[in-house]
Amino acid sequence: MTRRRWIADEVAGDLASITGAHAAHISRVLRGAIGQEFDIVTPSGVRSGRITSLEDGRVEFALGNEILSNALPHITILLSVFKFDRMEWAIEKCTELGVARIVPVISQRTEKHLASASPKRFERWQRIASQASEQSRRPSVPEILAPIKLKNALDRDGNARIVLCESEKEIMLKDLFDARAADVLLAFGPEGGWTPEELKSFVACGWKPASLGTTILRAETAAIAATAIAISQLQ
Numbered sequence: 001m002t003r004r005r006w007i008a009d010e011v012a013g014d015l016a017s018i019t020g021a022h023a024a025h026i027s028r029v030l031r032g033a034i035g036q037e038f039d040i041v042t043p044s045g046v047r048s049g050r051i052t053s054l055e056d057g058r059v060e061f062a063l064g065n066e067i068l069s070n071a072l073p074h075i076t077i078l079l080s081v082f083k084f085d086r087m088e089w090a091i092e093k094c095t096e097l098g099v100a101r102i103v104p105v106i107s108q109r110t111e112k113h114l115a116s117a118s119p120k121r122f123e124r125w126q127r128i129a130s131q132a133s134e135q136s137r138r139p140s141v142p143e144i145l146a147p148i149k150l151k152n153a154l155d156r157d158g159n160a161r162i163v164l165c166e167s168e169k170e171i172m173l174k175d176l177f178d179a180r181a182a183d184v185l186l187a188f189g190p191e192g193g194w195t196p197e198e199l200k201s202f203v204a205c206g207w208k209p210a211s212l213g214t215t216i217l218r219a220e221t222a223a224i225a226a227t228a229i230a231i232s233q234l235q
């Protein structure tokens with residue numbers, strides 16, 4: 001039987017603790033007991049953890065052997081801020097697929113009220129990524145950055161930097177990957193897509209335009225589909 005995996009809130013040497021709602025869930029819902037084992041995600045990797053102390057708001061573990069996990073490709077996605085319920089769906093699913101970093105960006109077609117409210121969503125996006133990481137048994141949680149303006153994201157480094165756009169008709173995303181690429185960046189526009197000026201800025205900074213096909217996809221669908229393609233090409 002596959003063991004549940006939890007992300008440690010505190011780690012000190014060979015000891016780890018889970019606090020708050022997750023601790024309450026272990027003690028009340030899962031009826032955890034002293035000696036029961038789970039997988040614990042720590043900053044240095046995933047390790048086996050045996051419960052040594054159990055309270056509603058705090059569960060403590062003695063850490064054991066490291067649990068080896070397959071390394072994920074290092075994929076960063078630049079996600080233009082769009083309707084929050086759909087954006088949260090994209091963050092959750094891209095986390096499950098294995099992205100390493102998510103950068104929310106404010107583009108020209110980002111709705112003003114979403115742009116102004118996005119900093120307040122930052123902690124919620126982090127929680128969604130953390131929960132999705134536990135559910136999908138990832139060895140680590142993706143980094144979620146605070147929202148930034150697009151112009152401040154264009155110069156991020158990467159072996160492959162690809163901007164998805166509806167105007168590209170010839171080059172498909174799957175044809176741009178090199179198995180040797182260690183750091184891939186994918187950029188997704190908001191509802192309505194990138195403006196012509198933004199696409200010119202991408203190209204001027206060395207990004208390559210790519211298409212996901214002939215149909216027009218919602219922003220969240222494009223992010224999930226492209227991430228899945230990237231993972232399959234790079235693993």
